[in-house]
Amino acid sequence: MIVTVTMNPALDKTAEIARLEPRRLNRLSGVRVDAGGKGVNVSKMIKVLGGESVCTGFVGGGAGQELCERIERMGIRHRFLTVAGVTRTNLKIMDADSGLTELNEPGVAVTGAEMDALLEQTKDLAGPDGIVVLSGSLPQNAEAGTYRVFAEALKEAGCTVLADADGDSFKKAIEAPPDVIKPNRFELLQYYGLPQDTPDGELPSLCRKFLERGVAWVILSLGENGAMFFTKDRCVRAGTLPVEVRSTVGAGDSMVGAAAYALEKRMSFEETAKLAMAASIGAVTTEGTNAPSRELVGELMSRIALEEI
Numbered sequence: 245m246i247v248t249v250t251m252n253p254a255l256d257k258t259a260e261i262a263r264l265e266p267r268r269l270n271r272l273s274g275v276r277v278d279a280g281g282k283g284v285n286v287s288k289m290i291k292v293l294g295g296e297s298v299c300t301g302f303v304g305g306g307a308g309q310e311l312c313e314r315i316e317r318m319g320i321r322h323r324f325l326t327v328a329g330v331t332r333t334n335l336k337i338m339d340a341d342s343g344l345t346e347l348n349e350p351g352v353a354v355t356g357a358e359m360d361a362l363l364e365q366t367k368d369l370a371g372p373d374g375i376v377v378l379s380g381s382l383p384q385n386a387e388a389g390t391y392r393v394f395a396e397a398l399k400e401a402g403c404t405v406l407a408d409a410d411g412d413s414f415k416k417a418i419e420a421p422p423d424v425i426k427p428n429r430f431e432l433l434q435y436y437g438l439p440q441d442t443p444d445g446e447l448p449s450l451c452r453k454f455l456e457r458g459v460a461w462v463i464l465s466l467g468e469n470g471a472m473f474f475t476k477d478r479c480v481r482a483g484t485l486p487v488e489v490r491s492t493v494g495a496g497d498s499m500v501g502a503a504a505y506a507l508e509k510r511m512s513f514e515e516t517a518k519l520a521m522a523a524s525i526g527a528v529t530t531e532g533t534n535a536p537s538r539e540l541v542g543e544l545m546s547r548i549a550l551e552e553i
């Protein structure tokens with residue numbers, strides 16, 4: 245079973261406004277609410293591909309209940325642990341003039357015992373050959389090494405672990421190490437403490453260093469410039485395809501979802517890379533973090549070209 249762990253999920257509230265003005269009363273229109281959180285996005289992609297996953301993590305209060313109901317309505321299983329506090333609502337304001345302003349709440353705090361319970365729950369849900377996706381931010385009071393602890397324990401239990409994190413959480417997780425990581429360009433360079441204008445030519449050697457540390461798959465996503473895929477046997481680069489871009493938010497999550505699905509189906513290196521590309525390119529054609537249709541992913545997949553690095 246694929247388990248997606250979202251420790252700090254959210255209700256994403258997207259609203260429109262003609263012009264956002266600070267220090268004024270701003271009236272929002274076109275307000276829509278979606279189940280958010282990176283693991284939830286990963287599960288949405290897995291579902292589109294015809295796979296099954298179960299979402300877990302922490303929820304609290306009425307917003308937590310609403311989040312669970314929304315996930316259920318999408319036909320996705322969930323087993324969240326209920327904790328004190330209220331699941332966050334993240335407000336995204338689309339301003340016709342100045343673009344997107346995001347106001348993200350910190351989310352719930354959890355105790356050490358609750359974190360231990362989540363790890364046990366994740367192990368139980370995944371089973372011995374399970375695939376576990378750890379993605380997104382941690383609860384506000386959690387140790388930065390939380391993903392490392394989870395990844396080590398889950399690997400020990402026989403699971404395959406995919407981690408998609410940034411900053412300190414990513415840095416510490418690498419010490420486990422996870423089986424699959426998917427940094428974007430920013431996260432990779434931040435990890436190595438390198439300037440963001442480091443030339444692309446230096447990226448492959450930085451990714452290969454993770455393989456030496458025991459990561460089996462490194463997927464480096466480069467936004468509209470495509471992605472690179474590294475295993476000890478093969479390294480390739482793929483460009484994107486021209487599509488109508490609606491929202492790039494969650495494109496990386498779709499890529500992770502497709503990779504988890506491909507791993508479960510034991511797809512070849514080539515198929516895995518192509519599916520991950522197609523799923524993420526498809527994802528940018530939809531509003532918000534909605535997943536693309538399976539037909540579109542299939543059509544895009546047939547057009548992806550891989551180039552050896």
Ligand SMILES: Nc1ncnc2c1ncn2[C@@H]1O[C@H](COP(=O)(O)OP(=O)(O)OP(=O)(O)O)[C@@H](O)[C@H]1O
Nearest residue numbers: 428465466467468470471484494495496497524525
């Ligand atoms: N503008 C775009 N056009 C086509 N494909 C895109 C575009 N932006 C992203 N993608 C696809 O999505 C993949 C992941 O994108 P990106 O590198 O932005 O991930 P990310 O920063 O992790 O995103 P997020 O964390 O919001 O999910 C890219 O490798 C690419 O295949």
Ligand SMILES: [Mg+2]
Nearest residue numbers: 408428496497
């Ligand atoms: Mg990302």
